[in-house]
Amino acid sequence: AQSVTQPDIHITVSEGASLELRCNYSYGATPYLFWYVQSPGQGLQLLLKYFSGDTLVQGIKGFEAEFKRSQSSFNLRKPSVHWSDAAEYFCAVGLISNFGNEKLTFGTGTRLTIIP
Amino acid sequence: ETGVTQTPRHLVMGMTNKKSLKCEQHLGHNAMYWYKQSAKKPLELMFVYSLEERVENNSVPSRFSPECPNSSHLFLHLHTLQPEDSALYLCASSQFGGNTEAFFGQGTRLTVV
Numbered sequence: 001a002q003s004v005t006q007p008d009i010h011i012t013v014s015e016g017a018s019l020e021l022r023c024n025y026s027y028g029a030t031p032y033l034f035w036y037v038q039s040p041g042q043g044l045q046l047l048l049k050y051f052s053g054d055t056l057v058q059g060i061k062g063f064e065a066e067f068k069r070s071q072s073s074f075n076l077r078k079p080s081v082h083w084s085d086a087a088e089y090f091c092a093v094g095l096i097s098n099f100g101n102e103k104l105t106f107g108t109g110t111r112l113t114i115i116p
Numbered sequence: 117e118t119g120v121t122q123t124p125r126h127l128v129m130g131m132t133n134k135k136s137l138k139c140e141q142h143l144g145h146n147a148m149y150w151y152k153q154s155a156k157k158p159l160e161l162m163f164v165y166s167l168e169e170r171v172e173n174n175s176v177p178s179r180f181s182p183e184c185p186n187s188s189h190l191f192l193h194l195h196t197l198q199p200e201d202s203a204l205y206l207c208a209s210s211q212f213g214g215n216t217e218a219f220f221g222q223g224t225r226l227t228v229v
Contacts, residue, residue, distance in 0.1 A: 004158075034217060043120075043206055043220040090159070094218075102147065102210050103172075104218060106159040 002027040002093045006107035014115050015083055021076040021110050023091030032094035033074040034104070035065055039087045047089075050074065061085070086114045119143040122207050122221035129197065130229055137192040137224045139207030145219075147212050148190040150182060153204040153223070165190060166212065197228045 003026045032051050036044040048059025055067040065076045091107045120141045129135050150162040164172035165184040181193040204225050208218040
């Protein structure tokens with residue numbers, strides 16, 4: 001079965017600083033990979049996704065992520081964070097089941113705090 | 117506006133009550149999902165409906181009963197819940213067939229008292 005590990009429960013960075021959130025996955029084949037963001041009291045919004053092709057993917061809000069097969073990682077990065085980036089970030093692995101639908105397995109999330 | 121709407125946004129219910137959560141998607145997707153988000157735990161997939169047919173039930177207690185009358189609507193019927201069922205319940209939809217992602221609603225915050 002697939003699994004996702006987000007080793008950092010909580011990260012604090014200064015506004016304007018760079019950010020990297022770690023994600024490692026366990027899956028037998030090349031998975032579909034996602035990063036979602038959740039603001040307090042809200043649902044999940046997709047930041048970016050990787051299905052195939054270029055291993056560096058660009059997302060919304062200035063985020064990017066790089067798929068590294070050799071490390072089973074899909075880390076999320078942003079060169080300069082804004083106060084509005086404070087939220088919870090979830091990495092997820094998706095696979096297509098026998099029924100054709102998509103099953104997502106999520107990590108436990110990383111809470112990002114931004115300080116002035 | 118995410119295209120997936122959940123109602124109500126907040127619900128408080130007693131352990132003997134019966135209530136229902138509603139989800140509606142306006143994206144033309146053919147698969148819908150219920151997830152449970154509890155504090156300090158990963159999101160847990162509860163149910164999957166594909167083409168209005170339940171295709172997955174991840175060992176969810178029978179006090180949770182899903183219903184998918186058509187491809188746009190998904191319900192979660194609740195009865196005799198326990199306090200540990202208090203959580204954020206998220207609905208999602210997707211269009212399977214590759215290169216697709218799930219779109220989530222804003223969730224229903226359920227408190228069982």
